[in-house]
Amino acid sequence: MGASMAVKTAVIGLGIMGRRMLEHMGPHAGYVPVAIWDPDAAACAAAQVLAPGARIVASAAEAIAAADLVYLACPPVPRKAYALVAAAAGKAVFLEKPLGVDLAESEALVAELKASGVPAAVNFTQAAGAALANIGQAARSGAMGDLIGVDMVVSYAAWPRAWQQAADWLRFRDEGGMTREVISHFLFFTQRILGPLSLVWARPSYPADPALCETALLARLETAEGLPVSILASVGGAQPDRQEFTIKGSRASHRVCDFSDETVSDGGPFTDVRPAPADRRAVALTAQLDDLLLCIAGQPHRLATSQEALEVQRLVEAMLRGKP
Numbered sequence: 001m002g003a004s005m006a007v008k009t010a011v012i013g014l015g016i017m018g019r020r021m022l023e024h025m026g027p028h029a030g031y032v033p034v035a036i037w038d039p040d041a042a043a044c045a046a047a048q049v050l051a052p053g054a055r056i057v058a059s060a061a062e063a064i065a066a067a068d069l070v071y072l073a074c075p076p077v078p079r080k081a082y083a084l085v086a087a088a089a090g091k092a093v094f095l096e097k098p099l100g101v102d103l104a105e106s107e108a109l110v111a112e113l114k115a116s117g118v119p120a121a122v123n124f125t126q127a128a129g130a131a132l133a134n135i136g137q138a139a140r141s142g143a144m145g146d147l148i149g150v151d152m153v154v155s156y157a158a159w160p161r162a163w164q165q166a167a168d169w170l171r172f173r174d175e176g177g178m179t180r181e182v183i184s185h186f187l188f189f190t191q192r193i194l195g196p197l198s199l200v201w202a203r204p205s206y207p208a209d210p211a212l213c214e215t216a217l218l219a220r221l222e223t224a225e226g227l228p229v230s231i232l233a234s235v236g237g238a239q240p241d242r243q244e245f246t247i248k249g250s251r252a253s254h255r256v257c258d259f260s261d262e263t264v265s266d267g268g269p270f271t272d273v274r275p276a277p278a279d280r281r282a283v284a285l286t287a288q289l290d291d292l293l294l295c296i297a298g299q300p301h302r303l304a305t306s307q308e309a310l311e312v313q314r315l316v317e318a319m320l321r322g323k324p
Contacts, residue, residue, distance in 0.1 A: 006032040007092075007296060010067035012060050012082055013074030014038035014047040015167050017096050017123075021071055022050040024285040030293045035066035038074075064089060069296060075169050076100050076180075080109045087116035092296045095122045098180045098316065099309035106313055110306045119296045121303035124188040124312075128287035128302045131262040132189055134273060135247055135254045139193050144249025147194065147227060152186045152245040154178060154233040159213070161241060170213075173206070177213030178233055179316050185259065186245045187312045188304055190229060193247060196311065197221040197229055202319040219319050231319075260284055 009031050011018050018038070025031040033054040036047050044056045057063045060082050064070050070086040071094045072079045080100060086093050093113065099122055100106035113120045126132050138144050159178055160170040170176035191197055202219035206212065215236065221229040246255040255263045255270050260280050263270035277283045294301035304312075 006030055007069045007293070008032055008034045008067045009069045009071060010035040010037070010063040011047070011051075011054075011071045011073060012037050012063055013072060013096070014040070014043040015073065016164065018043075018071070018073035019047050019050055020281070020285070021073060022047055022054070024282060024289065026051060028286065028289050030289060031069075035063040037063040061085065064091060068092060069094060069292075072096060075167075076175050080105055083109060083120075084112055087113055087118045087120070090116075090118060092119040093121075094292055095120070095306070095309070097122050097124055097304075097309055097312075098184055099306060099313050101175050101180070101313075101317065103314060103317060106310050110310050113306050119298065120306050121292060121295050121301070122306055122309035123288060124185055124304040124309070125284050125288060126185055126189050126256075126259055127192075127304050128291040129260055129284050130274065130287075131254075131256050131260055132192060132302075134262060135256075136193055138252065138254060139247070139249070143252060144247070144254070145251030146249065148248040148250060148253075149228040149230070150186075150190050150194070150245060150247050152183060152190075152229070152231045152233075153242060154182055154186075154231075154244075155237075155239065155242040156235050157237060157239050157241070159215070159235045172211055173213045174211075177320070178235070179204070179214060179217055179320055182243060183217070183231060183233060183319075184312050184316050187315055188308060189245070189256070190247070191308065191311060194223045194227060194229075197223060197315060199315055199318045199323055202231075202321075202323045204320055204322050214320060217319060221315065 025033055033051040035057045036054045037057050037060050038044050064086045069092040072082050073096045083093050164170050200220045204214045205216040217233040219231040244257040252266050262273040264273050291301040291303050
């Protein structure tokens with residue numbers, strides 16, 4: 001694909017995710033970042049270093065007008081308005097997750113994106129990855145035996161984690177928290193393999209300050225066939241971060257740690273399915289960008305659809321409200 005064919009891209013929201021995407025779009029032949037915008041001038045300056053060819057524009061509207069693809073890495077609440085402006089202008093839209101925090105707003109967004117007919121996808125970073133493809137294949141082929149259920153364990157010494165501190169909204173109950181930011185990925189992955197989940201019960205714990213996000217979550221969900229999905233999430237204590245989910249089968253179980261490290265057990269210790277790449281994030285993001293080109297071209301792709309992201313949001317927000 002020559003440079004002339006590269007997709008002209010605007011990035012709105014230049015925090016951690018926006019800058020990370022720019023960093024990986026730069027070397028990707030399929031994309032050319034042309035416009036970047038964030039209300040914070042320091043974020044714009046930091047992003048300009050990663051995309052020297054992109055213009056820092058004066059508004060989100062100007063960024064959208066300059067591009068054929070709009071990547072929305074801003075916090076969830078303003079995202080809907082920008083997505084609809086982009087879709088109305090016939091631009092492809094790539095949204096960061098969560099899709100939103102208000103269900104009615106997100107339902108309207110999904111309906112309007114669908115009606116507009118523009119290519120749209122949501123960045124659940126495991127969608128195009130090797131672990132999801134491999135576990136899906138193992139589940140369908142019978143290599144795992146009968147599927148038994150899923151266990152999700154997420155545990156952090158602190159939230160937000162050190163590298164997220166600049167994204168202050170992540171610590172607040174309105175838009176932040178580990179259930180929206182991390183567990184949502186595992187719910188997406190699980191629904192891809194096992195089909196729709198329904199919430200049986202959920203018990204979140206919150207700090208005394210009502211503005212702050214959850215510090216723990218216990219929940220049970222079930223598949224249509226009644227297979228259990230158990231969630232244990234907590235914050236606190238001197239420990240390394242732990243983010244893992246295990247899809248259990250009667251013959252073999254597959255575990256994914258830190259989003260992409262896949263291991264398998266036939267009853268003995270979990271062993272690596274493939275050697276870990278030197279830069280996991282680069283591999284995952286490049287795979288997402290490859291599939292995004294398919295999405296933009298109207299071809300079959302593996303990225304999360306806005307409808308899938310809506311189903312995940314439905315579960316997440318129900319768990320955060322709690323269900324006895």
